[in-house]
Amino acid sequence: MIFDALPILSVGRVKGTRALYPAAAAIALAVFVIDAFTMIDIAVAVLYATVVLLVASAGSRVTTANVAWGCVALTLLGFMLSHDGHYSDGSVARCVVSLLAIATTSILALRNQASNDTLRKQLEMLDLTHDAIIVYDIDDRVTFWNQGAERLYGWTAQEAMGQPLHELTQTRASTMPIDEIRSETLLHGGWHGELQRMRKDGETVFISSRCTLWRDDRGKPLAILATSNDITARKRMEEELQRQQDELRATIDAIPGMVWSSSRDGCPDYMNRRWNEYGVELADDVRDIWQSIVHPDDLPAMQAAWREAVATGSALETTARIRRKDGVYRWMHVGAEPLRDANGDIVRWYGVNTDIEEHKQTQQALERSEAFLSDAQRLSRTGSIATRVPECDMGWSDETYRIFDVPRHVTPSVELIAARTHPDDIDIVKRAHERALRGESHIDSEFRLLLTDGSVKHVHYVAHLSAPVSGKVEYVGALMDVTDRVTAQEALDRSTAELAHVTRVTMLGEMAASIAHEVTQPLAAIVTAGDAAARWLNRPRPDLDEVGLSIGHMTRDAKRATDIIRQIRAMAQKRDPSPMPLDLNALAREAIELLRRELEAHAIEVETGDLQHVLRVSVDRVQIQQVVINLMMNAVQAMSAVNDRVRRLKIVTHKVDDGHAQLSVEDTGSGISEENSHRLFSPFFTTRKEGMGIGLSICRSIVEAHGGRIWAESQEGAGTTMQFILPLDEPAKVES
Template sequence: MTKPNLSHWPTFPTVSHYAMAVLSVAVAIIAAEIMTRLLNTEPIALSMLCAVIFAAWFGGFSPALLAIALAVLAFHYYLLPPINSFTWKHNLLAGGVSEVSRLILFSITSLFIAFMVSAQKEATEALRRSSGDLQAAVEDQKRIEAALLQSEMHLTEAQRLSRTGSFGWNVSSGEIFWSDETFRIFQSDHATKPTVELIVQRTHPEDRAAVQQTIDQASIDGKDFDHEYRLLMPDGSVKHVHAVARAARDASGGVEFRGAVTDVTFAKETERKLRRSEAYLAESERLSRTGSWAWDVRRREFVFRSPEAHRLLGLDPERDAAPAQPLWDCVHREDRDRVIEMVRQALREKTDFEGDYRIVLPDGSTRYVHAVGHPVLSDDGEVTELVGTHVDVTEQHLAKVALQEAVDEIKKSEDRLRLVIDTIPTLVWRAGPEGIPDFLNQPALDYTGISLDQATTAWPRAFHPDDRKGMLRKWSAIRDSGIRGELEARLRRFDGEYRWFLFQAEPLRDQSGNIAKWYGSSTDIEDRKRAEEELRRSEAKLTEAQRVSQTGSFGWNVSSGERFGSKEFFRILGYEDSRSVTFDMVLQRVHPEDRAFVEQTIDRASRDGKDAQYEHRLLMPDGSVKHVNVVAHAARDQAGQLEFIGAMVDVTSTRRAEEKLHNTQAELAHVARVTALGELTASIAHEVNQPLAAVVANADACLRWLDRETPDLVAARRSAEWVIDDASRASEVVRRVRALANKTDIEKVPLDLNNVIREVIALVQRELSSHRVSLRMELEPTLPKILGDRVQLQQVIINLVMNGIEAMQPVTDRPRELVVRSGRDETDQVLLSVTDGGVGISAENANRLFNAFFTTKASGLGMGLSICRSIVEAHGGRLSVSGNEGPGATFQFVLPLHQEDAL
């Protein structure tokens, strides 16, 4: 913001100004008396007018009024008999009617001239003040350029952090633009010109044909494209990139693509690790014979079963789909009622359940499973799903049966019992009612490396130090409950290695119901634990990747209405606790102006079952606005139901950078307009002085017509009309200058382009004369009207004319002629061209002439033609340049017709 210059404030007349007015009239009287006696002329009117002009110019309008009053008195005194003399006259009222009319006309003319001269002085002061404002505007422009540079640095840093580079591709010219991040992704030097051949060459050989086909198809169809491929780097490494582009039409109607390329190598590696984790989990389930499942309570069918769960039921996971019938149809009839009641109790009490039962396979064989289930509650507190695991415990059950049989045999033979227990491939132990072990089978002794006589005191030391306290607490809880239980802990092997084991304990009661012994087994679950830990790490990495990229994932099952979102998804929406967030609460975050559009897009996607991608705004609780980009992919689940998997990306910083760039461009357009005005200051002063000089001449002629012995009133009236016309012309010049310097928004009205051209030529006439350039205008007389902003179009034409004048400055061997033409082009649009005979434009510079900050002038900023193109395109037209057959170049632009004229 510029500071006001106090030296430019308007000043008021002082006593010296009034004294100067009196002195100017006195000097005029003396001059008139001398000229009358020496030259025998009648210079009284002209000398008095000169005194009025002098007083108006140096003192202002108020001193001029005093000078007019004194001049009228002097003029009256001069006309009294004897006339044409300032000798002493006795009768001051001896004048006739003709003298009165002359005095009135002289007064009117003097008032008008005083007004015009003071107005001209004020205009001159205004121009001087605008010069100071221009310097302040230049300083503002420098600050704007610095802000624009900082904005570009922020955008470059954002691209670097998100590993996303931007690009542009003009299909017609083959020109390709890359951002710095795009060069980094392709590991190319900035000096290397991007080409389609370079992209194909850098592509991995296995993906090269697909990439070439995508490029060819896009250049033919002119449609958007979105694909992923690999890059083979010079060092032999491989990158995965995701390229997306949107097609648009340039000013000449050609197809150009603007898009982004993202380095998704990290995401691909994460996905690969996740698949590997899933494979590890599947393998651990297979090794531990554990299958996972999910049961939909409302539909009363399985919505998920792992491959191991299929195999547990005797099905092929690759060939057979998950059966929709309830689980208890596979349960042995003797166990069915107990299983149904166990599940119903879990649904009623909304608690976990656990139990063992038998299932009958399709081939008629029987398996024993250990089931653990957990209820999943909806927002309203109702159970929607049961998730859990099935563990094939057939071998354990058979071992337990064998153990039970062995126990029975122990009653008959202790030796036979020990033989049976020691041959079971499971760690078996026994403890007294107080929980202290008094027996370990031989596999348990061999694994831990302790002897049977050390079992009582050494068994706690066999557990991992970190698990010992928790294990003792859980074992105490099982003993207090008096029912079957289990726990997990790490057990030390004889060589010092620790592995995870599942410890299961079963009480043996005597005839009185008291616990006589505790019998148990220990199962190695180390592989399962490692798989679970790997899965947790994969999920943590995925969550961190979403946080860094400000991308939240979500899912929506259209049929069931089930929805889920990642932590980053709810963070973008401004919700920290995602458990209580409903779909209506998500919609409430959408900006009120975008809510209808979002709802329509969601409804259309759910009806059509197609992918969706759109952007909208979020209105946060603190009043701030976020811009998000939503991408959703439609798919079918195993049941054939439609579901959407997608992502929401926070693109607020990108949108703010675009808005800031647009505002900066508007400010630069105003600075360029004021700069052009400053360059035309001399021409404008000439345009103002010319009608003012005509005013003086015509007023003098008017007085001469009236000074005749028989005043010619018709000629005097005509001269007075000319005075009025010239004054109006001067006022119009000042009005156009103020309009051109005024900073206002675009205001489109119906315009005659020929009139706009003539107004511009009037402003640059002095520049044409000072540079010895002749102007030839070939304007079509019946040109239809256009819809545009007069001031902005004047700015474009002034820029083109001034460029033509400057282009012909070095020319000395031929005439300097500038041709301005108007007409219609082949598409019946209004066309304006400016042709010069200058040095011309090279083919290399012609392609970059309209780029911002590119200039061929030593002192140019490189913004004039860029702003002109923005103005023309904002009016729906296009600006272009071409070389002449001879010397020089031609700039031209076309604009659409006003709709009423186009009909």
């Protein structure tokens, strides 16, 4: 075969040249000597053909032709020298035969050289190609290995020649086994596909191979010509692209939204895995999938938005309810952007549907909550105020605007609050604002608003310091319209005062005997002193000293009667409370004197602590005296049924601390049960059949109105201690 000779021609030519030329010259010289100088009667010159063949196998065509002509010349020269002019027919014939042999051999050698030169040029052209060209026989033995194969696989032609190709390169195919590839090549005369082979350095390469079967004239397979090009980079790029595509697809499938793409006319052609949860699959015969999944109430708006986006090329932004495969509709935000080519024409659309069901429900719940809050604020007349410090940026609720009687478009500010504040309360608002600027944690103040129509509102503002995530310090507060409460409280105070007056008048009725005794006693003393003065004057010699003494007694008793009547009148009068600095012990002593007759009538011993020192409090005389008398009367009534022990009433006062004084009324009555003790100061609760149940309730109102506190301590069967505390008028100065 020609491919068997190619390696000799291409590789062994240069190395054999130096050895063939001397051999050819030696043979030519030997043939010439034998032919010219020996008497051998044979055609020795025929051996010159060997010389031509040797030169032709190693030299060029020119050299071969020159050697051929040289051999002809040597043949003729030898013929002439060997016969000395005597030429016989036989010798001439031998010479002609030799010349014909030389000529024939030369012509054939030159033709063979021409063919080899053509083939060599073709092989050189094959070596110039970048592709790897390999020829191997039916047994897979390599018979040709070009430079492209050397570059691709790393083995030289000498190393590859005669080696089993598939074992040498560890050939593998992803589509079919190697034996099947060989069978298909033999059956169909060729095969093409991708193979994976191993280079000499152990690196794996991917090739695109095309095999062609070479047959002889009888159709017998002789060899296989395989051309291959390296597609390793492309293959790796394809693998990397496929990996990126798989990663991108996995990423898109992992997106919680419903990703889709469509042609430029809006027909969807791709959907990610999230669509499977909604039971939606692409079908060639379905172009409008939206009609089957969008809520009927939302479909017209959705289609209109989609048609407008396709027509104008603008982005799609809309919301609609989309049905899942279980039949449940969920709110979706549908968004899409167009992809344009270099000319700005839309190529396709990419979109994503985002589930906003929770957001929608939260938004609806927030709207309901805001509506409920607005209604609740309107019903409770409570507005909210958020104030950022130190900028004093404010946010008001609708109810706050209503309370201040300000239009909704007006920007809230501290100046606006000050403008609406009653002039007499402006200092209260300023102090609250200064406390906020100092960063106090809690602010609580009450002030009045003077509205444009001249009406006055009472408001109560409370706020606490808040530090949100943003780091901005602000106050969150509530502004309550307490006008009705203040009005009701004023009415209640008036009612309480009237009730307290009624109680005092009733109590005076109960104390009528004691009052009559207290008034009668000084009047009787006045009469007695007057009679005595008259007798001292009617004597023959009037005793003026005694008369003066009697008149002094009359004046003292008249003042005493006047004080008693004044106290009774003060308790009977209806008037507003008038606090002033008074001695709590003096009030207690006066109460004891007013009830002296009542105490003696019930055989009650009075025990007092040190009531002579001064314990000054700022109170209304009549109201606090009413409290003391009421507590003493309750003690008298509690001991009226006691016969097995001494009836004792004990009144004690003392200083609790630097700011408060306490008065206690202790009796030895039957006490109060635990069940009744919790309701003792409740209105209309009483343990006496003839009682109204308002005395202690009035006492509590009076004490608390003075900033104090009243309570009872009792053990059933062992008496009761009623006590209250009041703020001192001058805590730092307690006179003695």
